[in-house]
Amino acid sequence: MKNENPFITKGYRGPQYFCDREAETQKLLSAVRNGRDVTLMAPRRYGKTGLIHHLFHEIGSECETLYIDIFNIGDLTEFVKTFSAAVVGRFSTHAEKAGMGIADFFRGIRLTMTPQSDGMPKFSFDVLPSQAEATLQDTFEFIKSRKTIPIIAIDEFQQVRNFPENGVEALLRSHIQFCHNARFIFAGSKRHLMEEMFVLPRGPFYQSTQLMSLETIDCGKYSAFAGNFFKKAGRAFNAEVFKRLYDRFDGVTWYVQAVLNRAWDAAEGLSGDDAVEAAIDTLVEENALTYHDLLASQTASARAVLRAIAVEGCARDVSSRHFIEKHSLPAGSTVRYAVADLAEKDLLYRSPSGYRVYDRIFAQWLSQKA
Ligand SMILES: Nc1ncnc2c1ncn2[C@@H]1O[C@H](COP(=O)(O)OP(=O)(O)OP(=O)(O)O)[C@@H](O)[C@H]1O
Ligand SMILES: [Mg+2]
Numbered sequence: 001m002k003n004e005n006p007f008i009t010k011g012y013r014g015p016q017y018f019c020d021r022e023a024e025t026q027k028l029l030s031a032v033r034n035g036r037d038v039t040l041m042a043p044r045r046y047g048k049t050g051l052i053h054h055l056f057h058e059i060g061s062e063c064e065t066l067y068i069d070i071f072n073i074g075d076l077t078e079f080v081k082t083f084s085a086a087v088v089g090r091f092s093t094h095a096e097k098a099g100m101g102i103a104d105f106f107r108g109i110r111l112t113m114t115p116q117s118d119g120m121p122k123f124s125f126d127v128l129p130s131q132a133e134a135t136l137q138d139t140f141e142f143i144k145s146r147k148t149i150p151i152i153a154i155d156e157f158q159q160v161r162n163f164p165e166n167g168v169e170a171l172l173r174s175h176i177q178f179c180h181n182a183r184f185i186f187a188g189s190k191r192h193l194m195e196e197m198f199v200l201p202r203g204p205f206y207q208s209t210q211l212m213s214l215e216t217i218d219c220g221k222y223s224a225f226a227g228n229f230f231k232k233a234g235r236a237f238n239a240e241v242f243k244r245l246y247d248r249f250d251g252v253t254w255y256v257q258a259v260l261n262r263a264w265d266a267a268e269g270l271s272g273d274d275a276v277e278a279a280i281d282t283l284v285e286e287n288a289l290t291y292h293d294l295l296a297s298q299t300a301s302a303r304a305v306l307r308a309i310a311v312e313g314c315a316r317d318v319s320s321r322h323f324i325e326k327h328s329l330p331a332g333s334t335v336r337y338a339v340a341d342l343a344e345k346d347l348l349y350r351s352p353s354g355y356r357v358y359d360r361i362f363a364q365w366l367s368q369k370a
Pocket of ligand 1: 008009010011012017018019020021043044045046047048049050051189217253254257
């Protein structure tokens with residue numbers, strides 16, 4: 001489609017719509033080609049998932065790749081059902097897909113194959129909690145039996161820490177360390193949880209992976225990428241306006257993409273700051289109802305803290321007398337509790353320079369209402 005909006009805000013649509021990340025892609029390629037598993041960490045919306053899909057695109061037919069997101073998975077049994085079905089669906093041979101041999105790997109569980117319109121069957125695993133560990137073991141045996149190099153990316157991996165069963169991480173680690181033919185990429189946005197698993201000496205995955213932190217895309221490269229689309233379509237593009245947009249969101253990919261996506265259709269292109277403001281207003285407006293409900297579901301002190309931090313943009317000393325008096329907040333201990341709770345729920349983000357409202361559009365909405 002001519003003049004199709006090139007600034008995508010979900011998924012991956014190929015390298016032409018993907019900005020830079022060349023060094024990061026090379027690093028990942030080198031890791032998987034040399035037998036290293038990788039832990040990919042970055043705050044939300046920096047582009048972890050996009051990078052994994054870009055890597056898979058660049059790998060091409062060299063390896064067989066599998067991506068799974070476990071954000072919504074609550075326990076080990078659910079994990080095993082999802083993981084096993086995805087692994088078998090992706091890595092089974094034609095003969096296996098036709099029903100030959102698969103049942104030998106997975107004894108004692110009900111496994112169903114449903115034909116899909118593309119001819120590839122969809123597998124589903126009927127796993128009881130008492131069978132979860134055995135099925136996981138069978139799944140790793142299945143992976144080990146592959147003749148190809150499976151690359152398995154597990155996104156939002158920190159979620160395994162919330163599973164109610166004991167020892168899930170140690171269990172996974174014990175299987176993964178003997179799964180020599182496959183490469184694993186563990187991605188996550190909750191740094192402290194990821195670090196407890198992968199960085200701290202007591203963590204079950206300590207020193208078992210190459211650690212990789214994803215930073216924001218370089219401003220100059222992003223500007224060239226965006227400007228190129230605008231100019232090619234005969235639309236205005238002002239690099240200084242772009243730089244102010246980039247700085248306003250500290251270069252966090254999703255926000256930059258979302259604003260560019262909205263500005264793309266504006267008659268004036270990205271010629272002035274007005275185009276950016278209008279795009280941000282649209283984003284705020286579209287999400288206003290959600291934000292309203294989100295705020296209403298917080299305690300009064302949490303609401304006050306959120307508003308105060310949104311107004312500041314970035315707040316270093318949230319329980320200081322100055323901050324509390326300036327924003328008429330409750331006692332320091334109440335503020336500290338609210339901040340910890342909001343950070344746990346991912347509504348606040350603790351950056352090296354202080355606390356921020358994690359969702360920048362929510363921050364904008366909050367500060368407009370304050
Ligand atoms: N290099 C890139 N160039 C252009 N767009 C990108 C790039 N990386 C990511 N995006 C886009 O930015 C948005 C956010 O990226 P992505 O979903 O990969 O972030 P994430 O770190 O996985 O976020 P979350 O932690 O919320 O899952 C997506 O819409 C994606 O399409
Ligand atoms: Mg993601």
